[in-house]
Amino acid sequence: MQLQALPGFRDFFPADHTIRTHIFAAWRTVATRYGFEEYDGPPLEPLELYTAKSGEEIVGQLYSFEDKGGRQVSLRPEMTPTLARMVAARANGLRKPIRWFSIPQLFRYERQQRGRLREHFQLNCDLIGEPGPGADAEVIALAIDVMRALGLTAGDFKVRLSDRRILEALLRHRQQSDAQVAVWHQVLDKLARTPDAVSRQKLREAGVADADADAIMGLAQAKAWEPLAAPSLAAASASLLEVVRLLNVMGLGDYVEPDFTIVRGLAYYTGTVFELFDTRGELRAICGGGRYDSLVGAIGGADLPCVGFGMGDVVLGELLKDRGLLPSTDARLDVFVATVSEQDRADALALAHELRDAGLSVEYALAPQALNKQLKHADARGARCAVVIGPDDRARGEVQVKDLASHTQLAAKRTDAVGAVAALLAR
């Protein structure tokens, strides 16, 4: 049996790693553009960090074990508890609001599916210390701009936006019991992929009156903001409507649509919740987030309101691939230095090093090789330019500088070789 990566874990061959780097670069660029600072924490944490606040159901999905010191530990399944601890530890000394982002590798022990592995990288952006809707709009705009930076448009994805307080108000207004509320969450979460009759049946079994079911379903499935103006919802929806207004002002209105069926699995969300989906509905959520005003207090004692999101690299990568937006994964070399004879090798090494000192990516044949083989290799490596050094050139104090794309070649003084190459590459 061959040794291979564990199920749900990935080997990143150079071509794969290029894609990963491409995504990370967009994440860092846009987060930095929004004034966010990068942080990180340990990939391995005490098990209690997650069992204490995330609920017992999540323990089954933790990649946890006992370490050699007898400690119960877990690979991190999410970044937010670590963030909450770090922020709480220095809460008094940090200027608010705090804008932090991280790109942690996260783990879960679960059977894998398309877009869901046992390991992935996730951009986490959190804005801490600002309770108002301005912060919510800011992080949502950040998520949208990450997608735009990768070449995706409003035709490719949408932000589905809601606020937990709206559903709560709906249910409270209709006096649903706690057990019924739980059923509602389940039903609404999978409404789009479930036949209507099945949903209705579930609600009936939970003792929800048909009249209540009609009313709540009707509002929950609304595809417009207008129903939020109803007097019974006005207080609960004021924040969300302001978030929408701000996004419109930023010019990002096209990317946002209402979806009051968004529930989000994590228990700690308290207000705004949102998810990013591909418009064709082929993939699972690309990004999810929302407001969690009590978590930092619960973990670290400091009472700080937060809003943030996580965006994973797996589904995002699938989407970019489907839309033909992946970067070229070919290696790009600036210069290949080729020799005609073994007597040219010393000059070739010296020149290659000068070119590397000038910041160029340079290769040469490590062992003696025919010139045509070297140039073929230069071509295969995607080099823009080749420098050929032979006995005749050396006798004249020259080198030949070739533009591999245009098949042109010109002689340059050996003393000016770096300048000649730089000039060619600048074209």
Add this chain to the structure above:
RNA sequence: GUGGCUGUAGCUCAAUUGGUUAGAGCGCCGCACUGUGGCUGCGGAGGUUGCGGGUUCAAUUCCCGUCAGUCACCCCA
């Protein structure tokens, strides 16, 4: 964790009703090509047909198990 489908070369795939030496394209290496690359031609390496067992004169093909992938559940960073 439950169920369906699928496992053949590095990749994408062939192989007749079960039939004797498992093929092709791409990629890789070499030669034509001892001071000039993309093309072309020729050659080569690379497989325990995922693994284990069973049926059969004979298994890539049929059956069982197992591992892995995938899809749907459960659930969702």
